[in-house]
Amino acid sequence: MSYFDGFVIAVPTAGKQQFIDHATAIDPIFKELGAIRVVECWGDDVPDGKVTDFRRSVQAKEDETVAFSFVEWPDKTTRDAGMKRLSEMMKTDERMDPEKNPVPFDGKRMIFGGFAAVVDI
Template sequence: MTQQQQPKEYAMQEYVDGFVLPVPRANVQAYQKMAESAKAVWLEHGALDYRECVADDLGTETFRSFSEAAGAKDDETVVFAWIVYANKAERDRINALVMADPRLANVSCENVFDFKRMSWGGFSTLVAK
């Protein structure tokens, strides 16, 4: 089993795409506007939940901070985001629709944040409410 694979016995039904990315503080409003547009598209195509959160408490002496993990520079903050789907097959179906949706075709992130520095991964739910 590779590091990216999760044993099937741990997988609950819901599936989550998670994101962590540094965003220049000066661009947080522009990022929020972009995220609002994306949220509408993902939810319309069937995502169960869509959250984009901006950091406001990253100081820690005990653990590695999100700022460090995201490689945030002094003028950047961190966005932690996730999208919830019914299952992985639904995630794949919904993401295909989202990527083909013309409303996002003109959305450019290059002036808002550095897409290459974003961390992303798909996660099987281990514990839920």
């Protein structure tokens, strides 16, 4: 069954196109590493919760929009190998150079994790 990496970030709302441009440049790398697909989602209906919510999870400011992204892998073994290669590429691949393709969000506030699918209907 597929394996997923999920990401939630706060992106400056005025930087939506920069976010799209960055994703368009970076996301194909995940496909090169074996991912089945990469999906980038821009917050459209992200309500404030009573106890917690997406905005609080990433300390989103008033001028930021919450984005949710996921990478689907065929399995965890492929994901682990891909992420290992990605870590190595971050040192050598110019597409990963933040000077050439700046990250349009504060990575310190990103939440992420790997998830094993348990139901797929």
